Amino acid sequence: MLSGDVPPNQTIYLRNLNEKLKKEELKRSLYALCSQYGRILDLVALKTSKLRGQAWVVFSEITAATNAFRGLQEFEFYGKKMQVQYAKTKSDCIAKEDGTYAPKEKRKKQEEKAAEKKRRAEESQQTGPNAAAAQSNGFGNQASRQGKVPQEEAAPPNNILFIENLPRETTDKMLQLLFQQYPGFREVRMIEAKPGIAFVEFEDDSQSNVAMMALQGFKIAPEYPMVITYAKK
């Protein structure tokens, strides 16, 4: 079965995530990406040896989780296709809400993991500057590897997105159709003298971020995964 035999759950389990990301950035990007499907109650991502590359996203409604399950299956996220399943168990934040939270059962597990926590504390000190450099362009790295997009420092969040690696035949109409499905969309601007790039404006940073996460790597033509970054101020 597609779901891997795990029955629907209001929490989705994501794996095959890019392990090089800092936990904060991973969570922030996942939050932006997943919140288009519904309200997120909690998002758990750990970088222990056993749990890196995975995350749990807890939605307020099972329908939202189902939509995310479908919509994000194989979604290319920071250069890797994410695999989506339903979580095998109920998330603590849900259990606490419905009164079924049983901390007792967890104590054994927590003891088992105490040793691992120490290890992780050591590991987290190792995630240094080279890790940050490797991820500077986030999703766009396939395109960057092809040499089509110069590697640059990531710009800080902005309500205006900068789109690169577009095929020459791209029109502003095409981009408008793509981007207008996300809330806060304002307009697309292309410069005739500069083919292959465009600016897309949203009302605010968080709305532009949602669109960026959703359309990152989208291919208007087979060889051209679009690379979206924040425009420079």
Place this chain on the structure above:
DNA sequence: AGCACA
């Protein structure tokens, strides 16, 4: 591949 709740 991996199923947690810093």
